[in-house]
Amino acid sequence: MYNRKGSTESEMTSVGSVRTFIKKPPTLHLTSITEVPENTNCLACSDDGLYLSLGHSKGLSVWSANTLSCEAEWLQERIEITSIHMACIGGTVYLLATLDDMGVARVFVYNVEAIQCFSVINMMDDVSKRSVCLEFDLCKGGEHGALIMRYNSDIWLEIYYFPTQDWLRELKDPKISANLKWSASVRVNRVNPSTAAITTTLPNILSNFLVLDDTSEPARHCTPHFLMRCGQSYGKNKAKTGSPLSVCFWWTGSHNLLYLLLSKTAKGKLDPEPTPLILWPNASEIVCSAVSSCTRFIALGLTNGLLCVWDRLSSSPLPISGVSTDSPFLRLHFVDYWPACADNSQTLASGEVHLVTLCESGAVHVVSTERGLATDTEQLSSRPKDSSDLPIVIASVPFLQGLSLVLCRNGKMFLHDVVNKATVCDLYLPAHHVLANPCNPIYALNVKQHVLFICAAEEPSPSNESSQDDPSQSRLLMLRFEDHDATRPYVLSHSESPWQQKPNVTGEEACNLYFQQRALSMEERHKSITQTWKRLSSPHILRCH
Incomplete structure (x- = not known):
C-alpha cells in the first residue's frame, strides 16, 4: 500500500480470472528544515500562525513560523x-x-x-507539600486555564x-516592567470529585432515574473542555469574541458530564468550591469525550x-449510535466538514457531524449522524495484526x-477522507529519518498557513548506534498542503464553521432553526418509524413475546 516511488503507480491483483487495478494513493514527502534544541518534548503553534513554541530539556524557545529562526x-x-500551549492575547x-x-x-x-x-502556579519550597499538576490546558484567547492537580491520592x-x-x-x-511586578493570576474555581458525585440540579422527577457515581474508588483523572458562546445573546455585557464562557468536564468512573460558568474573580469564602451543574x-460510565472546533457539539x-x-x-x-467494537473506546474526535451551501441556516439546522473513534485494540470507526436521520457507522480499519501498526494519533486537520x-507507531502517516472513506495520500519522512518520539509524536498544525510541522530524528545505523544517555537531537520537518495536488482541493479558504461565522444566534433563532430542520426531516423520520413498527410486528418478534 505504501510506495515511495510516486503517485502514478498502481497495484495489479487478480481474483480468479478477473484482474483489477487498485490505484495507490499519492505520496507526499516532508522536507527537513532545521535542527531543534536537544530533547525537544513538545511543540505548539500560535493561533495567528506567526510563531512556534518549543519545550525542551533546558527551558523553552519561540521561533518564527516564516523564517524558522529562534x-x-x-x-x-x-x-x-514537557507540555506547552500558545495563545495570542493582543497584537504581537x-x-x-x-x-x-x-x-x-x-x-x-x-x-x-x-x-x-x-506566574508560577504551584511552586513551593517544600517539595513534599507541593501539589503536582498533571495537565495544564489553555483556552483560546488565553484568559483561562484548566489544571488537573494531585496531592498524594487526592485529585481535583x-x-x-x-x-x-x-x-x-x-x-x-516601564516602571512595572523594570520591577517585574505583574498582576497575579486568580484561581476562580476548584472542584473535587466528591463534590461532583453528590450534586444534581435536575428536577426531582429526573434525579430518580440518574445513576449515582460510585465514590468508593478515587477518580484517577479529569477531562475538561472549554466551551464558546452558543445560541445566547449577552447585550452590553457580552463576552469578548473568541473567549470561552464555560467549561464542561467529567471524572474517570463517572456517568455525568458536568458544567461550570467561567468567571474572572474568585468565589467568596462561603463558597470556595462551587457546585457544578450536571449538564448531561x-x-x-464515560470513557472518552470530544468537542467540535466550534464547540457546538459535545x-x-x-x-x-x-x-x-x-x-x-x-x-x-442527536441520535445515539451503537458502535460494534471488539474493545472499549480509547479516543474520539470530530472531523470538520461543512459542505458548500448557499444558505448557512440549513447547515446550522441540520447538525451534521462526523466522528472518528479509536478503540484500545487499534480498530478505527467512523460515525456520521444528523438530526432526524439514521446514524451511519462504518469500520475504517480493524485490529492491526502487528502492534507496530497501531495508530497513535488520529486528529482532525481544521483547514482540510x-x-x-493518522500517525502510527511504526512511522506510517497518511491523510484519510472520513466522509468518503478513502485514503487521500501517504506522508513520508526524508530517507533515514524516524519520528522523534513514536509513542507520542511531536507535531503541530499551522491553521493559518496550512502547514504540518513534525519532529524527526536521524535513524541510527547499526554500526554507530548512540547511547541512550546521549541527548536526543531532532530536526524540524514541514509539509505545506497547498503545494500538492492531492490535498489542494481539500484546503478551506477559511477555518471557521458556519456556526463560528454567525456567533450571535439568539434563542428564538435557535428554536426556528430546530423546527425548520424537523420539518425538513419529517419524511425520513416517518420512514424510520414505519420500519420500526414493521420489525416489531414481524412473526419472529411476536413469537418471542
Whole structure:
C-alpha cells in the first residue's frame, strides 16, 4: 500500500480470472528544515500562525513560523518542559502555558523582545507539600486555564483566570516592567470529585432515574473542555469574541458530564468550591469525550459501546449510535466538514457531524449522524495484526475539509477522507529519518498557513548506534498542503464553521432553526418509524413475546 516511488503507480491483483487495478494513493514527502534544541518534548503553534513554541530539556524557545529562526529563549538548568500551549492575547504578545517534568505549571508572556515568566502556579519550597499538576490546558484567547492537580491520592480540577488585559498594559509601563511586578493570576474555581458525585440540579422527577457515581474508588483523572458562546445573546455585557464562557468536564468512573460558568474573580469564602451543574447524565460510565472546533457539539463515548452527541444549539441530543467494537473506546474526535451551501441556516439546522473513534485494540470507526436521520457507522480499519501498526494519533486537520491525520507507531502517516472513506495520500519522512518520539509524536498544525510541522530524528545505523544517555537531537520537518495536488482541493479558504461565522444566534433563532430542520426531516423520520413498527410486528418478534 505504501510506495515511495510516486503517485502514478498502481497495484495489479487478480481474483480468479478477473484482474483489477487498485490505484495507490499519492505520496507526499516532508522536507527537513532545521535542527531543534536537544530533547525537544513538545511543540505548539500560535493561533495567528506567526510563531512556534518549543519545550525542551533546558527551558523553552519561540521561533518564527516564516523564517524558522529562534526569536527568543527562556533557559533554566534542570527544568525540562514537557507540555506547552500558545495563545495570542493582543497584537504581537503571546501567552505560553507550560508544564515541566516535576509537575510545575508556569505562565509566560512573549512580546517579541523576550520571554518573561509571569506566574508560577504551584511552586513551593517544600517539595513534599507541593501539589503536582498533571495537565495544564489553555483556552483560546488565553484568559483561562484548566489544571488537573494531585496531592498524594487526592485529585481535583482548578480553573484559573489570567489577567491578560492588565498584563498588556503593564508591559507598556516601564516602571512595572523594570520591577517585574505583574498582576497575579486568580484561581476562580476548584472542584473535587466528591463534590461532583453528590450534586444534581435536575428536577426531582429526573434525579430518580440518574445513576449515582460510585465514590468508593478515587477518580484517577479529569477531562475538561472549554466551551464558546452558543445560541445566547449577552447585550452590553457580552463576552469578548473568541473567549470561552464555560467549561464542561467529567471524572474517570463517572456517568455525568458536568458544567461550570467561567468567571474572572474568585468565589467568596462561603463558597470556595462551587457546585457544578450536571449538564448531561448517562446510564453508563464515560470513557472518552470530544468537542467540535466550534464547540457546538459535545460527544461522549461510553463503556457499553454507545456514542452520544449533544447539540448545544438546540439543547438536545442527536441520535445515539451503537458502535460494534471488539474493545472499549480509547479516543474520539470530530472531523470538520461543512459542505458548500448557499444558505448557512440549513447547515446550522441540520447538525451534521462526523466522528472518528479509536478503540484500545487499534480498530478505527467512523460515525456520521444528523438530526432526524439514521446514524451511519462504518469500520475504517480493524485490529492491526502487528502492534507496530497501531495508530497513535488520529486528529482532525481544521483547514482540510473532512480529513483526518493518522500517525502510527511504526512511522506510517497518511491523510484519510472520513466522509468518503478513502485514503487521500501517504506522508513520508526524508530517507533515514524516524519520528522523534513514536509513542507520542511531536507535531503541530499551522491553521493559518496550512502547514504540518513534525519532529524527526536521524535513524541510527547499526554500526554507530548512540547511547541512550546521549541527548536526543531532532530536526524540524514541514509539509505545506497547498503545494500538492492531492490535498489542494481539500484546503478551506477559511477555518471557521458556519456556526463560528454567525456567533450571535439568539434563542428564538435557535428554536426556528430546530423546527425548520424537523420539518425538513419529517419524511425520513416517518420512514424510520414505519420500519420500526414493521420489525416489531414481524412473526419472529411476536413469537418471542
